[in-house]
Amino acid sequence: MGKVIGILSLKGGVGKTSTVTSLGHALSKFDKKVLLVDGNLSAPNLGIHLNVLEPEITLSSVLKGEAHPREAISQLENFDIIPSSLYNRSLINPLKLRDKLSSLKRSYDVILLDSPPSINEETIGVINASDEIFIITTPDYSSISTALKTARNLKQRGAPLTGLIVNKSYKRNFEIPLNHIEETIDVPIMAVLPHDVNVLKAQSRFKTPLEYKPNSEISDEINRLAAVLLGEKSKPLKLKSLFKKIKPKKQDINRTIFYESTFKQ
Template identity: 30%
Template sequence: MGRLISIASGKGGTGKTTTTANLSIALGKMGYKVLAIDADLTMANLSLVMGIDDADVTLHDVLAGDAHIREAIYATSYENVFLVPGAVDWEHVLKADPRRLPSVIKPLKPEYDFVFIDCPAGLQMDAMNAMMSGEEVILVTNPEISCITDTMKVGIVLKKAGLAVLGFVLNRYGRSENDIPPEAAEEVMEVPLLVVVPEDPKVREATLEGVPVVEYAPDSEGAKAFFKLAEEISRIAGLKAKVIG
């Protein structure tokens, strides 16, 4: 049985989409069948990162009632990895009903080893509907106190809502002398630190090229961190859900 995992954060720009893409591809390389869903309905970027920018049918069409979810699933150029892209035009955003997200996404669980849901930041309605489409959650934060505390609040809300919080990714660590150290971040977050992704120019280069860093520069420090995250998620995903259940 597959795993439904939401990728969430308290603030925008923390690297949720980068994490979703790289984690999906890393797990695909490990032999898992993976579906990544761009559920950030107003800022859909996952398709651009994963190389599908001309989709005829998107998640927005599904949420507007104009298509079935299976019409919006595309094979990517990455082994074992599939994508449900979002639309980038405002007309589609206005028509999409985010309240339908859980009922659309949850039936896909048996068909994949992992379904990752790239969620909007914060706790607004569209973000909550996206996050509640999962059963487990990975939080993504940057090493700044405001970002960490906002993401911690999201984690608390999702725990109370019944999701299993697997832990958090400390992304872009080392770009400032004022970065919160990993140990301090873990103390504030009160959930396990899954991996520290260092500030790495190769990640930025990969983003500009439209290729996730685990494919673009697999020996870079950033890519190594995402491969480590994939190994950790393959080990623990599902365990906490079983305990909570």
């Protein structure tokens, strides 16, 4: 039975869709069946990122009950996607997402959900459908305050919040330090992705950074996150080796704790 992972942020443009595509690609490289679903029904762009521009059947048709979820799947080279419709004008019920995805959980190891940048019924549909949730933030005050609001909202709902992904980091001293971000939001940072112009270059070619620059820092960090989510032994550091390192990275420690607590019971 596959797990559904929601990628959330109530702030726009922080990198939800970019993370869904690159993480989806990284997960697929572990020989896993991966499905990406565009839960951003009001302003969908997962299909645009992946050059699926005018799909005949979309998530919107599925939620309207006009099509079976399987009919909305487009098969790409490394993973499958269910895009949403750019042109949908009629009423749909996003709260049916969980129900619609349940029959697909048997066919996929991981289903990644993209989401809109606001707390509306579409976001609640994604939250309810998710077995694990990551909040994306950039390391600046406005994004972090929104991430805090998102985290509080999720905690109040008892939603399965797994961690934070800090995106577009320049690693410069004008940014909010990682330990402050983590203390403020009170959720472990599971990955720190650098600001990298190759993300934009890759997207202009409808590729992920893993295809475009497989040996870049962003690809390495995404691979490490994918590995730990799948319980792959090779990637996370062993707890012992963490303490031998002079200064282990916060996200390395958190990934190791996640691995030990999730897969080593």
